[in-house]
Amino acid sequence: MLNNIYFKKTVGIILLAGCSKGFNGSNSRLPSVMSPQKIPPVVQEPIVAGNGGLYSGFGALSGPTADGIVKRIQNGLEKNVNPMTGNFATVLNQVRGNLPKTPDPTQATGFDQVQLLVYAACSDLTTGATPLMQSKYSVPTTGTVAANKAVLIAAGKKMLDQYTAGLATQGNAAGQINGALGVLVDRIASVATNTTKMAFMGVCIAANTAGSSMTGY
DSSP, X not given: OHHHHHHHHHHHHHHXXXXXXXXXXXXXXXXXXXXXXGSOOOOOOOOOOTTSOOOTTSTTOBOOOHHHHHHHHHHHTTTOSOTTSHHHHHHHHHHGGGSOOOSOTTTOOOGXXXXXXXXXXXXXXXXXXXOHHHHTTOOOSSSOTTTTHHHHHHHHHHHHHHHHTTHHHHSTTHHHHHHHHHHHHHHHHTSTTOOHHHHHHHHHHHHHHHHHXXXXX
8 A cells, every 4th residue: 555655646746747847748858856856855764663662773673671571471371370479479579670671672681580580480380289381281290301301392382482473383493492492301301310390490491581581673
């Protein structure tokens, strides 16, 4: 539609110029009003970030602030955690004042606190007789880390999918993500005393710290 409007406006200007000066034949030049130096310069609209912020040198690049980070973690974990209850609430009350306060990535501080908050949220998935890590993410609380490698990787990819509109399992980077999570699980499994619950925490923290801290347009 915008292209159509631009076309009509351009044609209108040419016709108006032709009518006002008169055309002297099919090979006549356009009147002086259409000369390049007389055409008003095109003003390019700035790229606006999702929250309306503009950051010099970064286009519309912006990052989440405290409330955005909390919502992202909730969405990443499919509303299986609640910032009003459990470890998530306890740690949020402690670190909220330290979380990023500006969406400008060149000025924001406090992203180091995000991992603590994610740790708390992930830990809420591991409590209870039948923890959510099992009922929602199909990761058993028994068995070795190596034996549960496939379901652990699947859980991490499912979480990343929530932040990336499914690109963790369907996009061009799906293979890389699968490999990265596989390396993480293998490293955890290399220590004999590490449990599947610990491995789930590692995968959950990695996926949700990355997802909740992303900057974008």
